[in-house]
Amino acid sequence: xxxxxxxxxxxxxxxxxxxxxxxxxxxxxxxxxxxxxxxxxxxxxxxxxxxxxxxxxxxxxxxxxxxxxxxxxxxxxxxxxxxxxxxxxxxxxxxxxxxxxxxxxxxxxxxxxxxxxxxxxxxxxxxxxxxxxxxxxxxxxxxxxxxxxxxxxxxxxxxxxxxxxxxxxxxxxxxxxxxxxxxxxxxxxxxxxxxxxxxxxxxxxxxxxxxxxxxxxxxxxxxxxxxxxxxxxxxxxxxxxxxxxxxxxxxxxxxxxxxxxxxxxxxxxxxxxxxxxxxxxxxxxxxxxxxxxxxxxxxxxxxxxxxxxxxxxxxxxxxxxxxxxxxxxxxxxxxxxxxxxxxxxxx
Amino acid sequence: xxxxxxxxxxxxxxxxxxxxxxxxxxxxxxxxxxxxxxxxxxxxxxxxxxxxxxxxxxxxxxxxxxxxxxxxxxxxxxxxxxxxxxxxxxxxxxxxxxxxxxxxxxxxxxxxxxxxxxxxxxxxxxxxxxxxxxxxxxxxxxxxxxxxxxxxxxxxxxxxxxxxxxxxxxxxxxxxxxxxxxxxxxxxxxxxxxxxxxxxxxxxxxxxxxxxxxxxxxxxxxxxxxxxxxxxxxxxxxxxxxxxxxxxxxxxxxxxxxxxxxxxxxxxxxxxxxxxxxxxxxxxxxxxxxxxxxxxxxxxxxxxxxxxxxxxxxxxxxxxxxxxxxxxxxxxxxxxxxxxxxxxxxxxxxxxxxxxxxxxxxxxxxxxxxxxxxxxxxxxxxxxxxxxxxxxxxxxxxxxxxxxxxxxxxxxxxxxxxxxx
Numbered sequence: 001x002x003x004x005x006x007x008x009x010x011x012x013x014x015x016x017x018x019x020x021x022x023x024x025x026x027x028x029x030x031x032x033x034x035x036x037x038x039x040x041x042x043x044x045x046x047x048x049x050x051x052x053x054x055x056x057x058x059x060x061x062x063x064x065x066x067x068x069x070x071x072x073x074x075x076x077x078x079x080x081x082x083x084x085x086x087x088x089x090x091x092x093x094x095x096x097x098x099x100x101x102x103x104x105x106x107x108x109x110x111x112x113x114x115x116x117x118x119x120x121x122x123x124x125x126x127x128x129x130x131x132x133x134x135x136x137x138x139x140x141x142x143x144x145x146x147x148x149x150x151x152x153x154x155x156x157x158x159x160x161x162x163x164x165x166x167x168x169x170x171x172x173x174x175x176x177x178x179x180x181x182x183x184x185x186x187x188x189x190x191x192x193x194x195x196x197x198x199x200x201x202x203x204x205x206x207x208x209x210x211x212x213x214x215x216x217x218x219x220x221x222x223x224x225x226x227x228x229x230x231x232x233x234x235x236x237x238x239x240x241x242x243x244x245x246x247x248x249x250x251x252x253x254x255x256x257x258x259x260x261x262x263x264x265x266x267x268x269x270x271x272x273x274x275x276x277x278x279x280x281x282x283x284x285x286x287x288x289x290x291x292x293x294x295x296x297x298x299x300x301x302x303x304x305x306x307x308x309x310x311x312x313x314x315x316x317x318x319x320x321x322x323x324x325x326x327x328x329x330x331x332x333x334x335x336x337x338x339x340x341x342x343x344x345x346x347x
Numbered sequence: 348x349x350x351x352x353x354x355x356x357x358x359x360x361x362x363x364x365x366x367x368x369x370x371x372x373x374x375x376x377x378x379x380x381x382x383x384x385x386x387x388x389x390x391x392x393x394x395x396x397x398x399x400x401x402x403x404x405x406x407x408x409x410x411x412x413x414x415x416x417x418x419x420x421x422x423x424x425x426x427x428x429x430x431x432x433x434x435x436x437x438x439x440x441x442x443x444x445x446x447x448x449x450x451x452x453x454x455x456x457x458x459x460x461x462x463x464x465x466x467x468x469x470x471x472x473x474x475x476x477x478x479x480x481x482x483x484x485x486x487x488x489x490x491x492x493x494x495x496x497x498x499x500x501x502x503x504x505x506x507x508x509x510x511x512x513x514x515x516x517x518x519x520x521x522x523x524x525x526x527x528x529x530x531x532x533x534x535x536x537x538x539x540x541x542x543x544x545x546x547x548x549x550x551x552x553x554x555x556x557x558x559x560x561x562x563x564x565x566x567x568x569x570x571x572x573x574x575x576x577x578x579x580x581x582x583x584x585x586x587x588x589x590x591x592x593x594x595x596x597x598x599x600x601x602x603x604x605x606x607x608x609x610x611x612x613x614x615x616x617x618x619x620x621x622x623x624x625x626x627x628x629x630x631x632x633x634x635x636x637x638x639x640x641x642x643x644x645x646x647x648x649x650x651x652x653x654x655x656x657x658x659x660x661x662x663x664x665x666x667x668x669x670x671x672x673x674x675x676x677x678x679x680x681x682x683x684x685x686x687x688x689x690x691x692x693x694x695x696x697x698x699x700x701x702x703x704x705x706x707x708x709x710x711x712x713x714x715x716x717x718x719x720x721x722x723x724x725x726x727x728x729x730x731x732x733x734x735x736x737x738x739x740x741x742x743x744x745x746x747x748x749x750x751x752x753x754x755x756x757x758x759x760x761x762x763x764x765x766x767x768x
Contacts, residue, residue: 007355014362112517115401115507116392119519135401136508137391138718254394262393268590271395280394295589 009250019147032164035061039168042156044073049098051087055096057103060124068121070129071169077300080174100124101177110147110168118253118264127178130324132261139263141283151324153255153329164252177323182216183209185325191220198234198244208248214328215249217287217318224259227340244274245341246289246312253329256321259285269294281284282330288315289337313339371479377611380532381491384471385541387578387751388552398550400505400525404428405513407502408469408494414479418502419514423494425471426506426513432469432713434727437760438472439487441587446511450612465510481539483562487761490535501554502527503542526554539758543751544580551580557640561745561760563577567634570647572745573601573727574642576633579752581719586752587653593752594701595687598634602647603627603684606729607662607677617684620675623648633688633748642747647729650679655741660734667715667722680706681729683748703748703755705729717754726757 031271036058039049048071052058061067072080077087079220087095113119113131120128132150144149149156154173161168179185183205186192195218199205208214224234234243249271254262263282264270269290271280277290291297292308303309313336320332349556388402406425408598411417414730472479472492480488487546505523506516513521532538536557555578566572577598586593604626611619655662655678669730685701686692703723709727717723742762749756 007352007359010359015360016393108517108519111507111509111511112520113507114505114520114523115403117394118397135391135393136403137715139393179351252395255399258394264393264395265591268395268585270588272584272588282394 010176011321012246022326035067035166036063036170037162038163039069039071039090039272044075045071045089045170046081047074047077048072048102048266050084051095051099053086054093057099059095060103063165065105065164068104068106069106069168069169069173070156070171070200072102073157074176074308076157076171079100079172082174088215094238097125098174098177101175102127102171104129105340107167109162110149110169113149117258118255122134129190130255131239132255132258135262139262139265139282142260145343148261150255150257150261152324153257155257176323180326181209182328182330184217184326185323186218186238187331189218191222193282194221194224194229194231194234195244195247197221197231198239198304201235202241202244204244208327210327212327213251213253215252215254216330217249217333217337218329218330219247219314219333222321223333223336224340229340237343240341240343241346242275243338243340245273246278246338247333249278255329256285256318256323256331279315284315286315286317287331287337288335289313304342310337312342353718362757363584376478376493376495378496378534379478379493380534381478381488381537382471382494382532383491383539384425384428385427385435385756387541387543387555387749387756388430388546389752389754396547399547400523400550400552401508402430402524403467403506403508405504405506405704407504407513408413408499410500413518415522418504418524419521420472423471423492425468425475427466427468427685429467429469429470429508433717433722433754433756434709434710434712435470435758436490437758438487439472439479457517465508467508467570467663473719483537484564485566485762486562488562491537494532496532496536497527498531500527500529501540503554504526508624509655516522527604528554530554530556532541533558535661541578541749543578543656546581547583548581555638555767556639557642561644564644564746566762567643567646569674569743571643571647571649571681571743572629573602573647573683574746575632575634575746575750576639576642577637577750579637579750581692591753595689596637596752598750599686599688600631600634601628601684601686602631602645603629603682603742604648604679605682606650606659606679608658614749623650623679626681628684631683635688646746647681647732649743652741655730655732656739661739664704664728665704665725667720667725676706678706679730680704682706687751703757705757709759713743726755728758729759731759731761 037084039045039052052061090279091188093171101123104121105124108121110163113133115133115135117132117135118130120130122128134140134144134148136144145157149159149169151171152175154175156169160171161170179188186196253272255309259280259282264280270277277292277294279288279290286308289312291307291311297309298307305311318331318334319334322332356598384406386402386404390399392399407418407421408423412423413419439699455618460726478493481490487661502524503526504521505525506513506520539557541555543553543555545553564649579594582596584592593699604623605620606623608619608621622673657677662678664678682701703726704724705728707725707727712727729746730743732743733742745760745762747758
């Protein structure tokens with residue numbers, strides 16, 4: 001009889017093995033603190049938090065949401081040339097608009113961002129921000145094991161800080177509110193006044209105010225000064241139109257970060273226009289101008305060019321880049337890929 | 348006492364019986380049709396080609412959509428569908444292997460490609476656990492999945508290359524629908540579905556459906572067959588400008604059959620192939636239209652078994668990675684040349700033409716990266732070598748060569764496997 005009782009034990013075990021109920025998977029350990037608490041408790045976000053409080057946007061962020069908040073940390077404010085004092089001095093209405101541009105009224109975690117460059121998300125300011133993530137492929141050399149995310153060409157330093165009513169991505173720079181058009185952005189920036197003058201003289205100015213897609217590589221005044229070119233001298237009487245046409249990349253829009261996120265094929269040095277090849281070297285992060293017959297130059301390792309197709313001027317790096325506008329993007333240049341001598345009309 | 352034991356025994360039996368049914372068995376498909384799905388997109392988006400998409404898709408058949416029309420789930424989901432491999436068989440061998448991204452051979456020197464740690468499938472069904480097609484007309488078609496015949500809504504969604512399954516993706520990603528169409532599948536028919544680029548410059552894509560005729564056609568048991576089809580879209584501006592080299596619009600195809608010349612080569616000396624008489628750059632066909640849904644199969648000779656062996660040993664495949672000139676193996680192989688039908692001459696500047704040397708080893712062929720190695724000039728041998736019970740036997744095959752812009756996707760349909768060597 002004692003032995004029989006022992007039989008019951010495996011029987012019970014077997015019966016319990018038969019139950020095939022779905023296993024309760026523990027919920028992901030998310031953070032259910034509200035966004036505001038995270039901003040408040042994180043010293044590194046103190047400037048953003050103070051600004052949010054001053055503009056009354058804390059009422060919005062207290063809401064159910066969900067929100068995606070693009071938070072420039074304190075270092076990002078400093079990098080963008082904004083101190084606590086200058087932030088306090090900003091007028092509340094424009095600060096509120098800037099902050100609204102950092103809030104997207106939906107939850108977008110890193111994994112939810114489509115694998116594309118320049119994917120728009122509407123913000124509370126009514127204007128879109130554009131996300132960019134690395135496009136996988138044989139040309140991609142960024143480390144894809146970490147979450148690389150760019151917003152309007154600004155790197156995200158930390159993705160997916162989860163909150164109860166949304167998610168925070170920490171930015172490494174403050175986003176800039178986009179200008180209405182490329183024309184508007186160039187006009188407002190006094191360092192491009194020579195370039196603006198030249199665009200007007202050569203009849204290229206009007207198109208930059210109209211709908212379309214442009215990426216403008218804007219040379220600053222001091223670059224022209226280096227070559228002894230004056231503002232008044234930039235006109236069709238002294239220079240051919242090729243003095244300015246290479247700087248407008250028509251029909252394409254790309255942030256400086258897209259050069260690494262979505263690099264061009266090695267076989268394709270750049271974008272072909274009817275007059276030039278606008279070269280974009282994605283690894284050196286440079287912009288240049290080649291003639292259309294560049295293959296004849298690169299194939300010939302001898303005089304006069306010794307295989308170097310930069311016959312108009314050197315490749316220039318992008319500086320002061322990623323000024324988003326309603327119809328394109330303005331980047332600055334470190335040098336003139338079209339040297340004034342290459343376009344001068346000889347008397 | 349005895350009664351207790353019998354009760355215990357009955358209880359034990361009941362427990363064991365109810366414990367048996369752990370998994371549900373997939374119900375049989377009534378009136379099935381058979382489908383195989385490929386992603387033929389060979390280029391991706393970059394800063395100059397924002398209109399193009401990343402070639403990583405989810406295939407949905409009969410999708411369920413939410414109120415906004417965004418697909419949520421589907422009756423058939425083929426997730427993580429990357430660009431297809433250059434070579435595919437008619438049965439699911441090595442279907443989990445990879446060619447782009449995951450390989451360790453042929454990456455840019457000195458480092459191989461970074462490993463791709465996320466899932467990637469090269470076709471549907473591939474290695475998915477679904478019911479597959481039976482043997483039809485003597486062909487092993489286990490790479491085709493059973494689906495109910497009739498009308499079906501087909502959808503392809505652009506998805507990021509990560510490890511998140513389709514149903515967990517965000518709605519903004521799931522709303523990135525590349526194709527949405529309805530097709531009708533006939534009972535018992537074999538279909539190959541391929542996502543193709545119709546016009547890359549304007550970001551237009553389409554679905555190419557081929558109702559396979561080889562299941563209805565008679566094939567000579569002792570002949571190789573090869574058919575060609577051009578699945579390229581419109582010629583791109585990049586191709587016109589010479590940034591990328593693509594197949595011509597009208598393709599004239601010639602065939603050569605090479606046999607290793609043992610006496611002339613000095614056995615291991617300089618490699619020396621001679622063409623089989625009648626197959627030295629012999630005109631085969633001209634493809635003047637794109638996206639043809641019928642394929643004409645050209646019969647090619649099958650050499651006697653002895654030609655595949657030398658002194659009792661199987662001859663060797665080419666090693667694609669070995670530098671010239673010792674690149675060739677010793678097995679007989681076909682070479683197909685693709686010339687521009689309007690200008691039938693080699694490229695003026697380089698003297699080269701598109702060609703396919705069908706001389707590679709099918710087992711390792713897909714491991715080479717088509718973008719960084721010369722593997723696109725090669726294809727696996729048309730003669731299928733099978734080892735059975737320690738002996739090699741060479742079988743004829745039916746081959747479909749699908750030309751997409753700059754490469755040839757080869758689909759080899761095995762036959763004659765029911766014959767004993």
